[in-house]
Amino acid sequence: MQPADLNMTTTVTGHQLFLFVTFGDGGAGGELAEAMDRLGQGLENVHDVDGPPSDDAFERGRFQLLRAESGLTSENQIIHPAVSESNGLIRLECASLEPIKEYEIGLRPLIERTGGSVETLAGVMRPRSYTSHAMSEFAYAHAMPPGPGEKYPLAAVTPMNKIDAWWQMDFLHRESFFLPRYDENEEMVVKGHALASAMGVPGINRRLVHSPDGYGLEGNYDFVGYFEFAEADAPVFREVMAGLRDTVQNPEWKYVLEGPEWWGRRVRDAANLLIRD
């Protein structure tokens, strides 16, 4: 389904690629690390950046390398081993697709030459569709801005789909899942998405991309969430996810099928990404 048919925004403000890398057995070592670091040279390495990107960096393209924290990753309803069993991730973002696509095209043969593989999740950044000024104040105005890898070393990726019944719903019905629900005495009976996850606002940096070609399509997730946080806030992230998955408090999740919840640790360069356990 296309965003215009769903009363959702049709605007695209940027592109992201999530390149999940599975290492091969052959010839990793220093040569591969050097080649990977060379690939990133024209782009900004997000690892040491404090705050949102400058316009210039976003135009050029940006990347973050992450080493898998496989013990923390979990499978969900949609089994996807190329993601859940990957050894690392390169998350790329850019105002246009070309510079980061070029990175992907350069990376793939480097990894495949050593017997490894690259699994790509692609998404576009969009303005919010369901958010009023008041919700913006509540859910975004005080949200934690992005920070350097030393400060927020952990990241989680949450690819997901919404089932057909969601996409068939009227937009006002869909929008209602983001707010609390009240009974005839105005007592709150259900928290809804924003309140169920509100404890994550101050300590979890969140970014969301949408499927580039429309929703409810085969072979592409409808949404990929990306979250960065400090070690101390890992339990908060887990609680936020538990709150969202509790369909009593957040009925929206009855319509969600999740891919793997992938966890990783942000690293500065390819040598640190390629370290094996």
Ligand code: HEM
């Ligand atoms: C940390 C606190 C969070 C708050 C306050 C929050 C709030 C919101 C709000 C207000 C929207 C509506 C955006 C719009 O207008 O389009 C939204 C959308 C969304 N959120 Fe969250 N969220 C949080 C965390 C999360 C987490 C942890 C996930 C994990 C998977 C998540 C997944 C999504 C998805 C997939 C959408 C798009 C849904 C759709 O358009 O159907 N959110 N969130």
